[in-house]
Amino acid sequence: EAQVTQNPRYLITVTGKKLTVTCSQNMNHEYMSWYRQDPGLGLRQIYYSMNVEVTDKGDVPEGYKVSRKEKRNFPLILESPSPNQTSLYFCASSLDPGTNEKLFFGSGTQLSVL
Amino acid sequence: AQSVAQPEDQVNVAEGNPLTVKCTYSVSGNPYLFWYVQYPNRGLQFLLKYITGDNLVKGSYGFEAEFNKSQTSFHLKKPSALVSDSALYFCAVRQGGGNKLTFGTGTQLKVEL
Numbered sequence: 208e209a210q211v212t213q214n215p216r217y218l219i220t221v222t223g224k225k226l227t228v229t230c231s232q233n234m235n236h237e238y239m240s241w242y243r244q245d246p247g248l249g250l251r252q253i254y255y256s257m258n259v260e261v262t263d264k265g266d267v268p269e270g271y272k273v274s275r276k277e278k279r280n281f282p283l284i285l286e287s288p289s290p291n292q293t294s295l296y297f298c299a300s301s302l303d304p305g306t307n308e309k310l311f312f313g314s315g316t317q318l319s320v321l
Numbered sequence: 322a323q324s325v326a327q328p329e330d331q332v333n334v335a336e337g338n339p340l341t342v343k344c345t346y347s348v349s350g351n352p353y354l355f356w357y358v359q360y361p362n363r364g365l366q367f368l369l370k371y372i373t374g375d376n377l378v379k380g381s382y383g384f385e386a387e388f389n390k391s392q393t394s395f396h397l398k399k400p401s402a403l404v405s406d407s408a409l410y411f412c413a414v415r416q417g418g419g420n421k422l423t424f425g426t427g428t429q430l431k432v433e434l
Binding site: 211240247248250265309310313 | 370
């Protein structure tokens with residue numbers, strides 16, 4: 208089954224403790240992206256990747272890191288989480304944004320930073 | 322900068338009645354427009370898109386959207402709402418030739434019996 212898999216679904220952590228949210232897709236998609244969803248703000252893009260080893264900042268990249276060493280994986284890293292990073296995070300992928308292919312989304316990761 | 326506005330936080334409609342969820346956009350050049358739906362505890366799912374051609378676009382689950390260039394709008398519509406349509410709906414825009422997809426803040430649709 209074609210899917211984007213995020214782990215974990217729920218994560219509670221404390222300020223400053225490094226964490227990684229994993230994202231993997233099995234559709235051989237070129238494009239991958241991370242979004243955060245906050246009430247009243249909709250989805251905001253954190254980082255995106257057009258291909259392996261190619262990443263770029265979205266609208267709200269501060270406090271986040273990403274890497275794209277393999278085509279299927281695009282982990283989101285919070286080196287020193289802070290409470291304002293408490294949010295619902297989504298990973299998404301598509302064949303090629305230039306062709307306006309639809310985005311496939313993971314099920315989300317609810318992160319709470321205490 | 323490109324942007325999307327969804328002026329209604331919530332839309333309530335009775336089952337069987339037509340529904341409209343509003344979206345307006347701002348972008349340089351030709352817009353590529355999308356609607357996504359989010360059911361509780363799920364990721365977003367693609368509903369439909371407008372790239373070029375006919376201004377009325379048909380999508381999944383009986384939804385359609387009308388592109389209006391003069392009003393810079395892309396409203397989502399359905400002739401007869403179902404309770405199962407209750408969900409959070411997002412409009413998104415991408416500038417032609419660009420990589421960035423910008424989402425609106427979402428509209429909660431509630432369909433009641």
